[in-house]
Amino acid sequence: MVLSLLSLCAKEVVRDHSSSHSWLRWMPKDLYRALLEAAFSTCRPLAVGELVQRWPELTLRVGGRRKPGQTAPNRLCIQSMLLGVVRGLTDHRCALEVLDLCGVQGDEGGMGDPMGGWSLTVALCTMVLKARVRTRRPQRTRREQKKERDQERKRISALERERDLKRERGQKKRDGELNSNESTNVGERTESSGSVSEEDLSKGVRRRMEMERKRERTVLGSSEREAEEKEMDRGVVVHVRADLFVNGRSWERVHSALSTSGPLKLQCRYLRVEEISVPSISILLDLLPRRGLLGVDIRYSSLGVAGLAELLPLLSTFPALKSLRLHYCNLDFRRVHPSQSEALVELSQGLARLQELRHLSLTALRLPGQLRVLLSSLPQPLEILELPYLSLSPADFAYLSCSHHTSTLQQLDLSENRLDENTLPSIRRLLSQASGSLQHLSLSGCGLTDGLLGLLLPSLGGCRALKSLALALNPLSMAGLMDLVKMAVRMPSLRQLLYPNPLEDYQPGLPDLPSSAQLLDWPLDETSDINLTSNKLNRVLIDNGRSDIFLTCDLLNYDKDMVA
Secondary structure: OOOOHHHHHHHHHHHOHHHHHHHOOOOOHHHHHHHHHHHHHOOOHHHHHHHHHOOOOOEEEOOOOOOOOOOOOOHHHHHHHHHHHHHHOOOOOOOOOEEEOOOOOHHHOOOOOOOOOOOHHHHHHHHHHHHHHOOOHHHHHHHHHHHHHHHHHHHHHHHHHHHHHHHHHHHHHHOHHHHHHHHHHHHHHHHHHOOOOHHHHHHHHHHHHHHHHHHHHHHHHHHHHHHHHHHHOOOOOEEEEEEEEEOOOOHHHHHHHHOOOOOEEEEEEEEEEEOOOHHHHHHHHHHOOOOOOOEEEEEOOOOHHHHHHHHHHHHOOOOOOOEEEEEOOOOOOOOOOOOHHHHHHHHHHHHHOOOOOOEEEEEOOOOOOOHHHHHOOOOOOOOEEEOOOOOOOHHHHHHHHHOOOHHHOOEEEOOOOOOOOOOHHHHHHHHHHOOOOOOEEEOOOOOOOHHHHHHHHHHHHOOOOOOEEEOOOOOOOHHHHHHHHHHHOOOOOOOEEEOOOOHHHEOOOOOOOOOHHHHHHOOEOOOOOOOHHHHHHHHHHHHOOOOOOEEEOOOOOOOHHHOO
């Protein structure tokens, strides 16, 4: 990565912290961003803290997608930045109003915890609680400055509205004579057409009254919510946006931070919870601000059908919610019980309220034969659908191939759902319908043999937008792999292919049709060259001029998001 002259100079400036007192007071505001990036990249936590404490802009954004060659923020630098935010509350030179940390923990969709035992979520909550104690006069000065800016914006908008009203009045006066002539003609036509019946007139009056009542209730409800949010934000100096990762150890700290009113207010973009009960999740959802939450990821929590039905109405109160992920949440419809049909109806009604949902992930929920009931109620077509370990039935595949989601799917994960001759026609129809939009497809562990793959290859080759294809843990021979790669080189958009180890690479004793679990646990033959298969497949790419395709059999390190 080639560094610019500004970046090189900024690194030299922040290298010596002892001289910071001499250059910080004279530093132009435009250079603060370059200096902060240099301090992060060279791991200078003291410089990070001093820059943030004097931050001259209204917004500070740290995180998001990293540039090539750019490392993740250091833990010490993050802690120093949070301390600088708290100190900036009492510093009149700091103009910060929004701190955006979304994506800082970006190793697992922005919600992971890759920093070992240290949790950014806990650090953020600690910062919010500390800021509540620091109530000094400079903080009130910053509030006054913010209030003055708001009043100035309101004054300008009022002048613009007054100007628009004057223009409209002038236009009405010019059109007055024309309108008077037209109204006379309309009155004559009304008299000639006869009088309206009293019954129709009363129906129209009742309908208008009902509409007015509904409109009044809606306006009152929205105005009350807006008034509550404004009242809660009155003492807020800095809004902190982040992705929150909450488990049993951090729940108390997160609950305290969200229920605390003070100069810092915590806002959540993506919420991930693990091993937390339904009542605790409900409490968190009640405390989160309604606007800004884009996704919820619930893992290893024993929700049950009743618990999920209880949470869905709460999730519907977040208007921007686009993603819902449920992983190992103890939903099993294979066990027949009397209230199963009622529970399905409640789940369907709850999903129907999620108006903006575009990403749905259901992992190991065991819902055979129920896919139509769940997905047909969604008001908008999905773009990302992940259904691994769902024990899908032939009826589920048949519905999915003709549902209203098919033509808009960009990512589809059907891993560990058994495919055979009965379900293959539905899969081919599904791929045909999604050929123009589908970019990422996973059929790992689906029991695809050489024969089934041969029938599926024409449909896979027709997916002209496909960028990544995952077929790990399928019982394919070397001949089947060669056919797969020969098809892949004819797909212009394909950039990544996860292939299974061929059956010839395993030690003797493997069953004729092994399951994905057996393929995962069975040892490879150490006497053979482990690179022989890779060399043969890559030779096919080179011979066809497709060195841009990345071939791998490493299931653990495979990441479809590596493809741009």
